[in-house]
Amino acid sequence: MESKEPIILGLEGTAHTAGIAIVEGSKIIDNKASTYFPTEGGIHPREASQFLGKHFPTLIEDIFEKLPFSTNEIDAIAFSQGPGLGPCLRITATVARALSLYLKKPLLGINHCIAHVELGRMVTPAQDPIVLYVSGGNTQIIAFLNRRYRILGETLDIAIGNALDSLGRKLGLPHPGGPYIEREAKKSTELIELPYTIKGMSFSFSGIVTAATKLIPKYSVKSICFSFQEYTFAALAEATERALSCTKKPSVLLTGGVAANSRLQAMIQGVAEEQNSEFYVVPKKLAGDNGAMIALAGVNLYKEKEYIKIEESHVKPRWRTDQINVSWRK
């Protein structure tokens, strides 16, 4: 019986962030990232993938240089196999395969969304939460039910981060729009009516972006930002409350890039209070895409010996959260 915790190298590259990390069990030893910012417009998949290809070698060199032990101590290579942008996933998978062959260590294919959830469970006291996962590419309400991570509610079109970025561009704000919209919103208390869309536990955001865009000539940027946040976050909060009320889970966990938004945090905390649940938010540094979450999720799979062969390591751009057999949770 081996007593030592596994050492896993994790690679994240589903969209804009090239992330790499080394973890030992639940301890993060090193965690580095480079993030692509488009000069204009949103994320261009090809440019993003070229960015990842350019930055992974430097990141790897960097992390190996500072490694407190020999590279031979690494037990496995975990990588984000999906979901995400195809070109980006392929770059990351190529890097992972090369490292796996070079270091002669097994490969672990990680679901990006589940990695966010697993990291949240490791860095906060939340053990069996309702997860509100909000980012540029994903917006889902996830709960562990019947041995799988189930999606109780999700966006029916675009992700909340995507909606914020898209509105930000139309308002002339830099990319990514979320933090700039938050800053503008704090300057206003003028509420302009916008659509409030909720369908059971799911939501949709593309209509409200269009509606908010139509306000541009008539209202100030700050009031549009304020109103947009209030309506969209209220819908997310209501759906989360419904999920909590249905499943009676003891806590709520907020994660993903948009989790950094203080207004959203306050609303979800309010939801948790209404339902007498605990509220946890993943720290800003770890809430966005990062290598550590992939490595930490890799620890679980490594313990279950769920390695994948190189020839079976094709990327899964549309990999669903509920397709994963969660062998490590009982």
Add this chain to the structure above:
Amino acid sequence: MIFEQHEIIAKGAEAIIYNGSFLNTSIILKQRLEKTYRLPEIDAEIRKRRIRAEARVMTLAWKNRINVPILFGIDSHNQTLIIEKIQGDLLYSLLNINNNRHLEQIFKNLGEQVALLHKNDIIHGDLTVFNVIVNQQIEPWLIDFGLGYISIETERRADDLLTFYNTLKAITPSFEGLFENFKTGYLEKYVEGKKIFEQVKKIQSRARYIAREDRLE
């Protein structure tokens, strides 16, 4: 007051439910709660809109002989609906009983009831197994029209079916057969039914990361 309010029996996401009695009948009182996490203006507007829509929709469904509780009255001052109490079990709790031989029939009947709603331009808005009560005669009753409204649009009907499908899929390992039963009942009672299922597929195709095999057929 002619009705009496007794103990709290449930606290949902939107409302507190009390037991009560009205002319010797068991009733429930559904009081919508203020949500302090959202702006007071948004909160007031949502609650006002929903309590009206809920009352309107329940009455229309009842007039059309759909299995819904009777609405006895509205106490708008207290944001409270006074509703007939349906005795029975939540469909959700029946799903967790293994080998329940009635489930197939219940889902087929439920499909019929939802078809009747849609035929009468009523959208449930939160159609899930948490909002169906099955009575002693194994009949499904639709409850909680808190997100309900009236619409003639195909897409709104499709929203209902998709919400039902997604939630069922999320909580039930053997959902496919049951959903088939539901679909059979729905199509039997509603000639437009096929068109609605086509629209469900269109909505699904707008979402992210829907694997082809996951689309509703």
